[in-house]
Amino acid sequence: MTISTERGDTAPSRAAYRLLSSEIRVINIGLRQFAANLEARKVPVINVDWSPPAVSDPKIGKLLAKLGG
Amino acid sequence: MAALVNRVRHAFYMDSVALMRISAKVSSAAGVKAAALMIGSTANKNLLRNADLLHADSEDAGANDLIVAVRADDDGAAVEAVKTAETLLDAAGANVGKASEWQPKSLESAIREFPGANLALISVPGEFAAVEAHRAINNGLNVLLFSDNVPLAEEIELKKEARSRGVLMMGPDCGTAIVGGVPLGFANAVPAGGIGIVAASGTGLQEVSTLLARNGEGISHGIGVGGRDLKQAVGGITMLMAIDALDRDPATRHIVVISKPPEPAVAKLILDRVEKSPKTFTICFLGVDQLEVPRNASLVGDLRSAAEHALAGKGIGWTGRPDPLALAARIEPGRERLQGFFSGGTLCAETQVFCKRAGLAVASNVPIPGVEKAGGARPDKAHLLLDLGEDEFTVGRPHPMIDPALRDRMVIEACDDANTGVILLDAVIGFGAAANPAEALIAQLPPANARKAVLIASVCGTDADPQSYSRQRQELSDAGIVVAPSNAHAAEIAIALVAAIRAKRP
Structure with missing residues (x-):
């Protein structure tokens, strides 16, 4: 296995700083309690009413995710 | 004869924490040997099968179905327990319906409904x-990916993709983060301040951020990167991006890096990046006391030292620290065994660091380098430190930070163990954690004057947490438990106490 040498203050890394300098707006997928905790602190959050996908094969699911499905 | 009963609810989903809460209640019903409520995914069916909880009739259940599984002393008890589970499911389902407004069914529709989500x-x-x-x-x-059991290859792919798109991929198995003052997942309410933390360890971040908070220092951001980020195959992708981001952040004055010891090549990558930064760093590779670090960084080997260094060298003391000799006087000779039960994995690891430094041979289910792996044929007097958040203890059961019932049972059993004189435990509070981790334990403990072992605890949290650090500390202390001001102090006094008991040998 090789180690990535792409590092340092690259454009993508600079972009990650945007998260630290912006108001956090959260989409919660999974444990409802996490959304409730954020709501209680008045953090903008929307909870996804998630349930396992009809297509339960992760490979097909990933393909669909990449295709935006 | 033991009876196994399964009931499948088709097209029914509830999140795992809600299900585990119900499982815990059903498991404690009369005559029940084991119970689990799980969606019928392939992974869950394997877990149920291995636990002798999967009935042949449930083999066809899918990820959209819920399996209620009970193994009990007899049919009557099993059927009764399944009925209890169904009643609790109906009640929980009704509550969810009442409390929630319309919710999107997918990430894409959430993005449409909630512009500006980041x-x-x-x-x-x-x-x-x-x-x-x-x-x-x-x-x-x-992304903050709290979920665990994500394959390493997936993690690498996700992190590379995130890097190319300029977003942070925190996790998987990232229990906590604090971004712009907002605690995410299991996190504590800490004040805003100048210290940024990047951690490949959830409770490591919690312990250091709360030690800083309780000693008057605040956090700019606490970024969790997931426990495998510093593995060679991942190459610290998220940690390097997080350091870049904190480097640019004007609110961050000093950066604390926390991780298990990384592989040398990855440590070099991180330290090379640190060297380029105009800011100062505390590097805590847990248990590593010797390593060359850049001039703008200092190396520490434990979490308390990390906090102390970030506090510009201010020592974290313990006013009213009890005398180990006085504590040892309460313990019968021969009870020299130390047992530790941790809900925080990094707190278990930090305790091992202190034992190793003191030359106290311990074993653990998650040993640090140089510590023996627990299990197999071992003498029942051997010192034992258990991370109860590991898979072996959490199948079909909530994490001990959410529900410490298993921890409580193990502490009570340790109190009865003829060799044990010292019991260590942690109480990790904060968002997402149990409403009162001390309460049920205290209710089950023998009265302080009848106890054969000394209990030593530390509380990871702040007064701004829903459970309140001071309140939790007071409750433990009122119950005759020694409460140390950090996990490190708890480890140190436990080690001193073991030595003091040993010194009583005739």
Whole structure:
């Protein structure tokens, strides 16, 4: 296995700083309690009413995710 | 004769924490040997099968079905327990319906309904987690992936994708983060301040951030990167991005890096990046006391030292520290065994660091380098430190930070162990954690004057947490438990106490 040498203050890394300098707006997928905790602190959050996908094969699911499905 | 009863609810989903709460209640019913409520995914069916909880009739259940599984002393008890589970499920389902307004069914519709969203907090079961994280990253969202059991290859792919899109991929198995003052997942309410933390260890971040908070220092951001980020195969992708981001952040004055010891090549990558920074660093590679670090950094080997260094060298003391000799006087000779039960994995590891430094041979289910792996044929007097958040203790059961019932049972059993004189435990409070981790334990403990072992605890949290650090500390202390001001102090006094008991040998 090789180690990535792409590092340092690259454009993508600079972009990650945007998260630290912006108001956090959260989409919660999974444990409802996490959304409730954020709501209680008045953090903008929307909870996804998630349930396992009809297509339960992760490979097909990933393909669909990449295709935006 | 033992009876196994399964009931399958088709097209029914409830999140795992809600299900585990019900499982815990059903498991404690009369005559029940084991119980689990799980969606019928392939991974869960394997878990149920291995636990002798899967009935042949449930083999066809799918990820959209819920399996209620009970193994009990007899049919009557099993059927009764399944009925209890169904009643609790109906009640929980009704509450959810009442409390929630319309909710989107997918990430894409959430993005449409909620413009400006910038972070996806993902805690779906592990086998579905990577798919949701791919979706989030493809839509330009930063991700905190709380879910565990995500394959390493998926993690690498997700992190590379995130890097190319300029978003942070925190996790998987990232229990906590504090971004812009907002605690995400299991996190504590800490004040805003100048210290940024990047951690490949959830409770490491919690312990250091709360020690700083209780000693008057605040946090700019606490970024969790996931426990495998510093593995050679991942190459510290998220940690390097997080350091870049904190480097640019004017609110961050000093940066604390926390991780288990990384592989040398990855340590070099991190330290090379640190050297380029105009800011100062505390590097805590847990248990590593010797390593060359850049001039703008200092190396520490434990979490308390990390906090002290970030506090510009201010020592964290313990006013009213009890005398180990006085504590040892309460213990009968021969009770020299130390047992520790931790809900925080890094707190268990830090305790091992102190034992190793003191030359006290311990074993652990998650040993640090140089510590023996627990299990197998071992003398029942051997010192034992257990991380109860490991898979072996959490199958079908909530994490001990959410529900410490298993920890409580093990502490009570340790009190009865003829060799044990010292019991260590942690109480990790904060958002997402149990409402009162001390309460049930205290109710079950023998009265302080009848106890054969000394209990030593530390509380990880702040007064701004829902459970309140001071209140939790007071409750433990009122119950005759020694409460140390940090996990490190708890480890030190436990080690001193073991030595003091040993010194009483005739």
